[in-house]
Amino acid sequence: MLESDGWFCEQDSDWKRRKMIDHMQNKRNRISNARKYFFQNNWESTIQCEFARRIGNTGDGGKWICNIHRYQEMIDTIILIYSFGSHGDFSFERAIKNELPNAEIHTFDRDIFQCPENVCIFHQATLGSRKINGSKSLRAVINELGHQKREIHILKVDIEGSEYDLFEEFFNSQTKNQTGGLYIRQILFEIHLGRGQNEEPSQRTHRLFELFRANNFVIFHKESNLYDPQNAFEFAILRLNPAFFSPIR
Template identity: 30%
Template sequence: MTLRSYIGRMALAGVVAFICIITFFQDGDSSLVSSLPSIPRPNPSPSAPRKFASLRDRIQLSELSWKRTVSQRHQMISAMPNAVVKPWPKDWTEEPGNLVMWDYFPAAWSCPHDVQRVGRLGDGGKWVCGMSVYESLPAPASWTGSAGVPSGGQEGLVVYSFGINGDSSFEAELLERVPSARIWGFDFSVNGWGPQITSAVSQRTFFKKAGIGAKDEPHLTTNGPLYTLQSLMASNNHTYIDVLKIDVEGNEFKSLEAFMDHVRREWKHGGDGVLPIGQVMIEIHANEKYISFPNFRRWWERLEGMGMRATWIELNLLRVTLFQDPKPDCTEYVWVNAKDQQNKLWYE
């Protein structure tokens, strides 16, 4: 075989392969491209199924899904004998029993964006709704130059993190991927950030050796000092938090209750009654020594009334596997604020 004939055959094979590829991708019924998600196109006729394309449509659809689960929750609880729920049943019963705590509070509100894990696998990392949206936010120009990063104000993505405990993988990755992010961290049990925070991003972090509580207790030496969320925000010149990460071993109930009381007081003086928080990553410790089911339900539904929607859930099974606790009463939730007009996730 001559070199010329070999080149000719290779060229012919290339042409044939190219035609096959074009034919494959133009096949509207069986091609790979047609099976991938795409932006819905306008309906060809009024009788065609509706296409939920816009961000507003997706949010409205999630609200409908959430309302259905709330209705189911109320129905299931009402059907229980004397409306008494056993959050961790040990014996099989007739319906409507055989639900555990978390079954009553599903993550039924779908994040209308991507959901990505940030930080290490397992305990310490967090799921984030709309991570790509946060990544697209530019860093404010005022941060550049020798002046450094200002200590307060609403510039960029404002992040609060309660509960460090030596692991800052979530904060480190968030700072690396989101140039507009600044993080205020709080933990009375450690003296600073975990080793994951490097010098390259440390100038966008601020740490205070303190915890979150139901009231200000600056002189508390055992499990303290403690401050309310509203006091910490005021001290940092913040009126809004874009992302709140909270893991405070059961103290989440009283501390968020106090913040809801604060927001309600503001509402009576002209506020909108919506929590000034865009997204929350929270580890909930529903141990019965911290909170009963009726109080948990009241606390949860009060948060829902102020805009919060559960969009992701991840059980923390270390309570069962490592500590041999028979009740999986510790879990991670992601909430987004569906009523919030300041939420950067809802910008189009």
């Protein structure tokens, strides 16, 4: 319970085995820089979430969540959810609201849409690093909404390639500002491999997953987007306690 920040409760022997598998798989997760079949060769799940569930559409648009029942048990907590890149599709938000009626859901898109009534709050914004095309960083969004002291329980991101700028800016600013750390429990995102023909898109993708790991996230789900399987994959990652990543004894 300590090493998972209260997310998993199981026998120590099973937890030790789970840690061993995670550590072993993580060593195998950066194998190739080859542009073709990049996601086939790299970054597999390192941890199993026994009660993972797909929430939302069965096809494109749905996301996998680890142990949503944990959120349902938090009867005295308002579950905070950010959904970046709705494109007018609110199936995920509707499904979340059905499972977590008291959840506070904020949906963002660069175009203007209307959230379904009593489901979410819509914000028009272009997400990124603040340095390109007037985009807003994740930290800027959090500050504007006054959520600096709240946990973000689920962050869903599908912003067509801008996820690199968004995550790099956020986690690098976290490192520089140790006193202002913000806790995100789960990140559910689609990642798009850059279109360049050299190895730089691959290198940047490797660096991003290593950045997730350095900030105590593990991969619990991975699947291809069959519309463009060489360039787009869905991932779901979960934050654990730093103690989880210490050497196994």
